[in-house]
Amino acid sequence: MKINYIACIMLVLTFSTVQAQDNYEKLTISIGVVVSDLETSLDFYTNIMGMEETGELDLDGSFGKVSGLTGGKPLLVKILKLKNSPDATELKLVSFGNEKTDMDNHIQDQNGMQYTTFFINSTENIIKRIRENNIKFLGDTPIQLPDGRNFILIQDPDGVFIEIIGH
Template sequence: MPQFPSLKAVTCAAVLGVCLFALTGAKEKVKSVSKPGDFTSTTIDFGIVCSDVERSVDFYTQAVGMTELDSFDVDASLAQAVGLSDNQAFRVHVLVLGKGENASKMKLMEFKKAPGKKSNQDFIHSTLGMRYTTIFVKDIAAANLRMIAYGSMPLSKGLQEIPDGRFLGVYRDPDGNFVELVGPKAKK
């Protein structure tokens, strides 16, 4: 005589199916939440918390070649109200790559009263989260020499050619964050 599943098993399977269907449908909705015209800028600015902000500003301006635009203070109450800190005030140093309104901006800051903890920086897969910054250069050989002169040695044995014919060098900033430089070797 054939065995039929119990009512409890059928109910559980139905509930699971409805949940999976709902989740799949939700994913489809998330894909279409925004449109390209919803943004006022196509540039993404990003912030890095540093152990020594002056040293990091020096690295990114002198070794990488960015320009410091300005700095501004974020008071403790605003920082707490928007969820950025636990009532810690801080100063943000704004660096820019290039000129114009579409130039990428890097915001460097330090919390002297509440220093952050270092994450595992052995490899990009060692810790979750944003892991490296890619900067596209016109002359990778010149950029590589600038990094070496600053004291930031490439992690690989020299520059590595990538499939599209450009070259890649990976370095570390003063806090050990990965900085990837990509570009052609300038023709002489």
């Protein structure tokens, strides 16, 4: 009997990947963002981006220390979702009063999380909210993509780039 070693290796790799994927309890991830001003960022993500606050975590300094998150500082985490559903990705905002990030940059200027993409059905209302709140459109956006959808690029109050794609 001749064994096809390449087929065996591919089978093992496929099984390992499936096993790793089956290890996850949720099919979404929670993204934590440290912001300079919690209320300003909450206002942006709820009133401009249309997210809803779905909960919070009020963690004392001892948890911050033993978990390795803060070295001993307490933290109040505000949890936002596009829709209050267990299957929705969470955006977790927390502030330690750090200085605001330089807003005159591009995604290539820093490492780490630089942008978040929101896919929406209609861009009409969000464009209206962006303009009413004097938020700067970046580049020549809004622009139309080849597939007919609009592409909008703005920044949140701390300089995180926000891509908005929709009709």
